[in-house]
Amino acid sequence: MPNINMQRILVVDDDPDILLSAQIILKNEFADVLCIENPAELEETLSHFEPDVVLLDMNFTRGLVGGDEGLYWLSKIKGFDPNIQVVMSTAYGEVELAVTAIKQGAADFVQKPWLNEKLVATLKACAKISVSTREIEMLRDSHQAFSVTKPATDSPDLIGQSPAFQSVLELISRVAPSDANVLVTGENGTGKELIARAIHQQSQRAKGPMVSVDVGALPSSLFESEMFGHAKGAFTDAKNEKPGKFELASGGTLFLDEIGNLELDIQAKLLRALESRSITKVGGTRSIPVDIRLISATNVSREQLSDTDQFRSDLLYRINTVEVNIPPLRERQEDIPLLLSHYQTIFGNKYGRTDTYISSATLEKLTSYRWPGNIRELKHATERAIIVASSNELKTENFLSEVPSASSHREDFNLEVLEQRVIEDALTAFGGNMTKVAKALGLGRTTLYRKMEKYGINSE
Numbered sequence: 352m353p354n355i356n357m358q359r360i361l362v363v364d365d366d367p368d369i370l371l372s373a374q375i376i377l378k379n380e381f382a383d384v385l386c387i388e389n390p391a392e393l394e395e396t397l398s399h400f401e402p403d404v405v406l407l408d409m410n411f412t413r414g415l416v417g418g419d420e421g422l423y424w425l426s427k428i429k430g431f432d433p434n435i436q437v438v439m440s441t442a443y444g445e446v447e448l449a450v451t452a453i454k455q456g457a458a459d460f461v462q463k464p465w466l467n468e469k470l471v472a473t474l475k476a477c478a479k480i481s482v483s484t485r486e487i488e489m490l491r492d493s494h495q496a497f498s499v500t501k502p503a504t505d506s507p508d509l510i511g512q513s514p515a516f517q518s519v520l521e522l523i524s525r526v527a528p529s530d531a532n533v534l535v536t537g538e539n540g541t542g543k544e545l546i547a548r549a550i551h552q553q554s555q556r557a558k559g560p561m562v563s564v565d566v567g568a569l570p571s572s573l574f575e576s577e578m579f580g581h582a583k584g585a586f587t588d589a590k591n592e593k594p595g596k597f598e599l600a601s602g603g604t605l606f607l608d609e610i611g612n613l614e615l616d617i618q619a620k621l622l623r624a625l626e627s628r629s630i631t632k633v634g635g636t637r638s639i640p641v642d643i644r645l646i647s648a649t650n651v652s653r654e655q656l657s658d659t660d661q662f663r664s665d666l667l668y669r670i671n672t673v674e675v676n677i678p679p680l681r682e683r684q685e686d687i688p689l690l691l692s693h694y695q696t697i698f699g700n701k702y703g704r705t706d707t708y709i710s711s712a713t714l715e716k717l718t719s720y721r722w723p724g725n726i727r728e729l730k731h732a733t734e735r736a737i738i739v740a741s742s743n744e745l746k747t748e749n750f751l752s753e754v755p756s757a758s759s760h761r762e763d764f765n766l767e768v769l770e771q772r773v774i775e776d777a778l779t780a781f782g783g784n785m786t787k788v789a790k791a792l793g794l795g796r797t798t799l800y801r802k803m804e805k806y807g808i809n810s811e
């Protein structure tokens with residue numbers, strides 16, 4: 352099974368200076384970056400390098416500016432593997448050409464000279480799509496195997512005994528069979544996708560597909576053709592009709608991740624499909640009914656999502672018939688030792704180190720650490736600890752590069768998180784005496800109460 356997190360970029364440009372600058376800008380951002388000067392080597396390179404994204408020059412022959420060469424190589428790449436995302440590298444004033452390239456299957460374009468940040472962001476967004484597409488394919492494969500080998504109602508391994516996590520599990524067991532649209536909220540790495548999968552597997556649609564789409568990483572220009580599909584001949588390169596994610600998920604669940612990041616015009620298109628329970632392919636005329644259960648996820652706070660300048664209230668109303676909020680790990684510290692032991696076993700088996708142990712002092716430190724990246728961070732930290740520990744004892748520094756002290760919280764710069772933390776620390780310091788806490792924080796008591804209510808802080 353390929354490692355879907357390894358993002359590989361291929362840069363094709365006949366200018367050695369451009370290739371050198373691409374190598375410098377991209378090498379720290381992606382797992383693998385390969386640069387080639389001669390597009391004639393493209394097909395050979397594709398077969399052994401297997402890139403997620405190709406950054407492709409428009410013109411290779413000096414003096415030629417028509418862009419035909421770029422379009423030619425674009426069609427070669429798409430013909431080799433339609434899942435490879437191609438970003439066209441265009442000179443100033445070639446926007447029209449770039450639009451033609453997009454109609455012929457390119458994912459996006461960047462203008463030379465590049466703005467480094469824009470180049471990296473564009474390539475990252477496209478690499479994410481390529482990874483999601485591969486994930487869907489793997490999911491489809493494993494889904495087929497899954498329905499044969501496992502009972503459809505099996506849930507993925509969801510570790511957690513804390514009351515907070517148990518109430519999440521209880522809620523999803525009630526919601527899953529109902530077919531209601533669910534909005535899963537929570538910070539990054541709290542397990543939103545895993546919970547969505549559990550809902551699907553406990554639902555009456557468990558035998559159908561679950562199709563996940565990271566809509567936040569989908570460029571607006573691609574949203575419609577990816578989600579609704581396209582008709583044959585919709586654009587020059589659309590040789591065949593292609594189904595979109597809505598159709599692929601029909602009879603099952605459509606999981607839309609990072610829904611809080613959708614542009615407003617895209618939100619309108621999504622809402623139309625959800626309301627009419629049908630889609631029309633790009634370039635098509637027929638309205639096709641789709642039967643999906645929608646699960647969405649976001650790490651955007653409820654407050655931001657309710658801001659009608661950023662998110663349509665009618666769409667919010669439609670997607671969150673039921674909201675499932677997954678609390679961050681720091682609010683369910685009881686689960687930390689369980690998760691550490693779970694991943695210690697998994698990675699111990701993977702790396703042949705089944706004899707490791709964690710002392711109670713280390714366990715205490717790891718339990719009081721705030722884990723800003725939540726379970727994903729804990730999982731990666733445990734893997735790292737198993738790999739780097741020089742003896743069987745897994746020490747704190749094997750897990751965390753910066754050993755936390757009570758006052759070091761430098762890993763998190765989110766103002767709301769910091770505000771919540773300062774209020775909590777002040778409450779502890781003054782034994783819950785609200786007058787003293789308010790005075791120390793420079794707030795009125797009413798404001799303090801309002802903020803405590805907002806963050807769900809108890810004064811006891």
Ligand SMILES: Nc1ncnc2c1ncn2[C@@H]1O[C@H](COP(=O)(O)OP(=O)(O)OP(=O)(O)O)[C@@H](O)[C@H]1O
Pocket residue numbers: 508509510511537538539540541542543544545546608648650726727730
């Ligand atoms: N309760 C849990 N028990 C065991 N592993 C978990 C649990 N929750 C999450 N994980 C693991 O943590 C990692 C992150 O989970 P997931 O991708 O579902 O989080 P997420 O909230 O969707 O993240 P993001 O917001 O970044 O997309 C995954 O490897 C997942 O298997």
